[in-house]
Amino acid sequence: MPAKNSRAPLLAAVAALASLAGVVALLAVPTPLRDDRHASLAGLPTPSETAGDPPARDSRGQTEPPRTERTEQSPTPDRAGSSGPGTTAVPGASRPGTRPPVVDHGPRTGNRVALTFDADMTDAMRHQLRSGAVRSYANLAILDRLERERVPATFFLTGKWVEEYPDVTRRLAANPRFELANHTYGHLAFTSACYGLPAIPRRRMADDVARTFDVIAPYGGRQTRYFRFPGLCHDRAALTELAPLGVTVVDGDVISGDPFAKSWRPIVDAVLSRVRPGSVVVLHVTEANAAMTDEALPHILAGLAARGLSPAPLSEVLDPSRPG
Numbered sequence: 441m442p443a444k445n446s447r448a449p450l451l452a453a454v455a456a457l458a459s460l461a462g463v464v465a466l467l468a469v470p471t472p473l474r475d476d477r478h479a480s481l482a483g484l485p486t487p488s489e490t491a492g493d494p495p496a497r498d499s500r501g502q503t504e505p506p507r508t509e510r511t512e513q514s515p516t517p518d519r520a521g522s523s524g525p526g527t528t529a530v531p532g533a534s535r536p537g538t539r540p541p542v543v544d545h546g547p548r549t550g551n552r553v554a555l556t557f558d559a560d561m562t563d564a565m566r567h568q569l570r571s572g573a574v575r576s577y578a579n580l581a582i583l584d585r586l587e588r589e590r591v592p593a594t595f596f597l598t599g600k601w602v603e604e605y606p607d608v609t610r611r612l613a614a615n616p617r618f619e620l621a622n623h624t625y626g627h628l629a630f631t632s633a634c635y636g637l638p639a640i641p642r643r644r645m646a647d648d649v650a651r652t653f654d655v656i657a658p659y660g661g662r663q664t665r666y667f668r669f670p671g672l673c674h675d676r677a678a679l680t681e682l683a684p685l686g687v688t689v690v691d692g693d694v695i696s697g698d699p700f701a702k703s704w705r706p707i708v709d710a711v712l713s714r715v716r717p718g719s720v721v722v723l724h725v726t727e728a729n730a731a732m733t734d735e736a737l738p739h740i741l742a743g744l745a746a747r748g749l750s751p752a753p754l755s756e757v758l759d760p761s762r763p764g
């Protein structure tokens with residue numbers, strides 16, 4: 441699929457718009473420009489996409505019909521909403537009232553690894569999108585490949601990203617190989633110093649995360665109680681605030697460094713040099729802020745296969761006894 445035949449002009453436009461976008465963002469709201477994992481950057485303007493409920497678009501900016509891949513998928517399991525006999529607990533659920541467990545990876549046995557994709561959406565990013573400075577924060581080429589090659593993955597969604605991309609969220613939820621997890625509502629920092637992200641007050645932390653579960657839940661699919669802090673920034677106080685929610689905090693042991701990468705090769709090298717059985721790989725599905733991830737993905741998949749490693753849903757990597 442000629443997904444990126446528009447890459448060169450895209451990059452040229454990104455470069456041309458980057459400085460302007462920075463000025464715009466600074467005038468609007470604080471933005472994490474120096475955050476190498478989570479900062480904002482401009483992409484191509486597509487004003488028509490700034491309207492509410494934007495349709496899914498492919499990498500050429502075209503509106504997509506319903507995905508044919510869906511027809512080959514089995515009915516979506518609704519593990520989160522089921523409570524009948526024989527059903528398993530929601531993945532990631534921990535005992536409410538206790539500080540949540542924090543995990544970096546699963547057991548170093550077997551051959552499974554988890555590919556996780558964060559879907560960031562700050563107020564600054566939403567402004568970029570709605571002003572037309574950025575074309576998309578949803579990298580559909582990643583989804584195309586994962587679906588085509590039947591690769592399991594787990595998506596850490598911010599509530600605001602879900603609100604911007606309901607159609608894409610439906611597409612994620614409809615895939616029985618994809619798990620949905622929580623990445624806060626608006627990608628605020630949960631510690632005082634986190635890559636320049638604006639901080640959320642302690643008293644609002646639990647509500648922010650609970651609200652995000654509420655945004656994601658109606659989409660069904662493979663819901664979880666996995667949670668990832670923006671920038672992976674957390675301290676004892678933040679964990680204590682989340683104790684009522686019964687979540688598992690997932691950091692990851694393989695940081696791909698994909699945001700703002702200028703080429704796919706460093707992403708691939710970062711992943712393949714560190715990945716081991718049980719690894720949790722941190723990637724991004726944010727397109728304009730991580731424009732090379734879809735180009736890195738086939739090389740990552742080939743490298744995993746060459747090492748005998750097999751992508752699996754996060755729940756199955758962290759707990760290999762779960763049915764897969």
Ligand SMILES: [Zn+2]
Nearest residue numbers: 558560670671
């Ligand atoms: Zn993030």
